[in-house]
Amino acid sequence: MPVKKSVSTSSRKTMDPIIDMPMSAMNETKQGCCHGHFGMGHHCKNHGTQFSHRLMKTFFGILLVYVIILVGSLIRNEIKKYDFIGVAPENVSDRQLNISAEGKVDVKPDVSQITVGNSLREATSLEATTKNDQLIADFVNKVKALGIDVADIKTESQIMYPEYIYKEDGTKELVGYNITQNVTVKVRNDVNKASQVVSLAGQVGLNTIGGVESVIDDTEIYLDQARQQAVKKAQAKAKELSKMLGVQIIGVISYNEYVPESYPMYDEGFAMKSSVGMGGGPTIEPGTSEVTMNVNITYRIQ
Known part of the structure; x- marks a missing residue:
């Protein structure tokens, strides 16, 4: 009988640590476990938000670089149209043909x-x-x-x-x-x-x-004749040169004309002494005079 009592006492002492654990300790253990699981979820959520922000920043950075490159290309293309500041475009300054011609009309002075x-x-x-x-x-x-x-x-x-x-x-x-x-x-x-x-x-x-x-009392009529003659000469010369140069005349850029200085015609045989004393007048031969017109025409070619 004493042996039986000893065994039961020993068994009860072995189970006591589990049975006698306070409820507050168990609750703390459960709460600690739950608290640990909640912290991991919150940490995962913060990590996802930061990744989204970084992705958006990268996207806008790439977009900004693309816009800068595009604007720079447009500006470069506009500047490339001109070789130097102050130089006229090629089709204005280089694509032209300058022709000069002279027209003359012989007129008897009136x-x-x-x-x-x-x-x-x-x-x-x-x-x-x-x-x-x-x-x-x-x-x-x-x-x-x-x-x-x-x-x-x-x-x-x-x-x-x-x-x-x-x-x-x-x-x-x-x-x-x-x-x-x-x-x-x-x-x-x-x-x-x-x-x-x-x-x-x-x-x-x-x-x-x-x-x-x-x-010549009125030179305008004869100047017009000389002008027409000079312009026809210039047109013929321009047509011939354009064929030789392999270009095409497409218009007129400018036209200029001038009348060269003329000198009066004097009768060379005129001498007061040789005629007046003899009671007769000098012999006067008017001859002919030249009415001259010079023209300069600048043609646009292509």
Whole structure:
């Protein structure tokens, strides 16, 4: 009997640690376990959010780089259109053909322009003016008598100045007054009448002969003829050159024209002394004059 009692006591002591565990400790163990599982879930959720943020940042970074490259390419393409700042585009500055040509028309002058005058010296200014006025008036009246229109007779203004001699003692002495005056007469389409005008100048006592100039009264008609001739020459030259160069004329960029300076034609055989003294007029041959027009045309080619 004592042995049986000893066995039962031993068994009960062995089970006591489990049976006698306080409930609070068990609850803490359960709560700790649950708490551990909850922490892992929260950690997984934070990790997923951070990954999404990083993915979005990477996407927007790539998009920004692409936009920058695109804008840079567009700017480069626009700048590439011009080689240098201030240089005109190629199709304006390089694609052109410049042609010059001259047109000439031979015209017989229709006006003889005669310049005569008087130069004298008298003791007083009044005497000089009176004598000069009389000589000029006589000449003009005789010219009108030939049937020349008063609009074609032009009397220039008088030029008068005193003349002195200088003595050895440094003083000066007035010796008289010089006076000069010219008259220009236009004779239209009548060379014989022009010769008569020159003779009249000698008859009345005028002593200055400027010459006889053969001129064209209205050059516009002949300038237009010369212009047409020059333009046709330029067009023909441009057509020929375009074929030689293998280009095509597609328009005109600019047109310029100018009339070269012309010199009056004087009758070479005119001499007052050789004709007036003999009572006849000089022989006047107007000949022909050239009316010239120069043109410059710039063509656009391709």
